[in-house]
Amino acid sequence: xxxxxxxxxxxxxxxxxxxxxxxxxxxxxxxxxxxxxxxxxxxxxxxxxxxxxxxxxxxxxxxxxxxxxxxxxxxxxxxxxxxxxxxxxxxxxxxxxxxxxxxxxxxxxxxxx
Numbered sequence: 001x002x003x004x005x006x007x008x009x010x011x012x013x014x015x016x017x018x019x020x021x022x023x024x025x026x027x028x029x030x031x032x033x034x035x036x037x038x039x040x041x042x043x044x045x046x047x048x049x050x051x052x053x054x055x056x057x058x059x060x061x062x063x064x065x066x067x068x069x070x071x072x073x074x075x076x077x078x079x080x081x082x083x084x085x086x087x088x089x090x091x092x093x094x095x096x097x098x099x100x101x102x103x104x105x106x107x108x109x110x111x112x113x
Contacts, residue, residue: 002043002108003080003088008072009101011050028096036080041091045078072101079108 036042051073054065082088092103
């Protein structure tokens with residue numbers, strides 16, 4: 001099964017973070033991505049631009065971001081292959097984001113059967 005790991009964190013803290021600390025965190029993401037690839041679990045993944053760069057279409061109108069009411073916003077994602085939800089949750093717990101934000105895990109809907 002495929003699962004989407006949605007990474008939520010405080011993007012304003014990220015933007016204000018010292019470059020050395022940010023680079024260290026990026027390094028942990030690169031290592032995590034390599035581990036997913038080596039395990040055959042990686043399908044896709046990307047960081048997202050700040051939510052203020054986003055747009056939202058609703059009922060024929062376009063709204064500018066940011067949209068979240070809380071401090072954490074969607075900052076990126078991984079799509080992974082895992083045998084079951086427990087395995088996907090294990091991967092989510094190992095994601096660097098889980099140590100300073102949170103990772104939401106959602107199974108992809110299998111429309112084709």
